[in-house]
Amino acid sequence: MKRVVLTSMYGGLGGGEVALLQHARSLRLIGVEVRVVLMEEGPFVRQLEADGFRVDRIDFFFGANRVASLARLLGSMMRVRRLLISDQPDLVVSYTFNDFVVFSIPCLVARIPVILRSQGEYFRRNARTPDVWLGGLFIPLIRFLRAHVIPTTRYEEGSFVRSGISGEFCSHIPLGVPAPLKLSSKREGNHVPVISIFGRLVRWKGQDVFLNAMVLLKARGCRFKARVVGGADFGDGDQFLKELTEIVRAADMSEDVEFLGHRSDIQALMADSDIVCHCSRFEPFGLVVVEAMRAGCAVVASDVDGPRESVRDGETGYLVEPGSPEKLAERVAMLLCDPGLRHELGTRASLHAAENFDLDLNLGRLNDACLSIANS
16 A cells, blocks of 8 residues: 655645545545544644544744844654654655755655645746745755656746756646536526625635725625635634724725625535636636536636636636725626626636546546656
């Protein structure tokens, strides 16, 4: 039986953590023994344990003081070395930057192959050097380890190759989403359209942009019900939530906007949504965008790296300038005024997502790559 360790720096529950959990489940289904190592506490730990996975914690973070960070790094690497000696895995798959660095040298010493499942924004637009703590040393580290990189977007794949990673060690495999639940009857007939935004309450996700757009739509006389779905369990989420509720209070829209917090029934909520907005100021992939497309929702998304690849503007959804409530409101108003357009856009989006972002197909490709590398 093959043994694989999946690692991540985050303990919260977001799109990246959902992808790791899906990968862990799929590996287990094909007979692989899976162990997960995280670098912080949080609800993701409890979710994994509820699924029956063994979870270990190795605390580590890069701080402003590089000397102190290096000291913490060495201590964490020693803990990883002991874990590798104890478990003797055949492969390590790192989902984020910190854990990749922490596992790098111990895996090299133990001769265990490493994969970086790149679903982070390592490269700013057109940059050749990754925007990470190690800076220009990150790519030489990957090459020194002979690590494989599996990015979720073609943009990220191209960035790694341009920065010096051989195409032999870098191949693009997108994330995937499962088949949706049956579409809700609320989308048919004369009903108040539901507009939703999904994601953790962090500033770069742009829930403030979404709510300010809803204020503009309300001022135009549009009828709708807005839903903000996502927990405030990350960073300054509690303070951000207060700011969001103040936007709603100041516009006297408490009857029009619901804050649903963290939810586990995302598919059902998407099936009950007519329009899904994505307002991130940057986005390496944007799993929620693909989920909404697969569910047949009309999608209006930020024109940033991930959604730019998954959404065909004007055909399977709309792309708008990130950070602009005005542009978002303009596109959403078109959809509110034209139920036929909403239906047509959602239908094309669902077909496109099914063809390109099928969960089982893309997990199968990912598992084939993992087992091939583990056996090499």
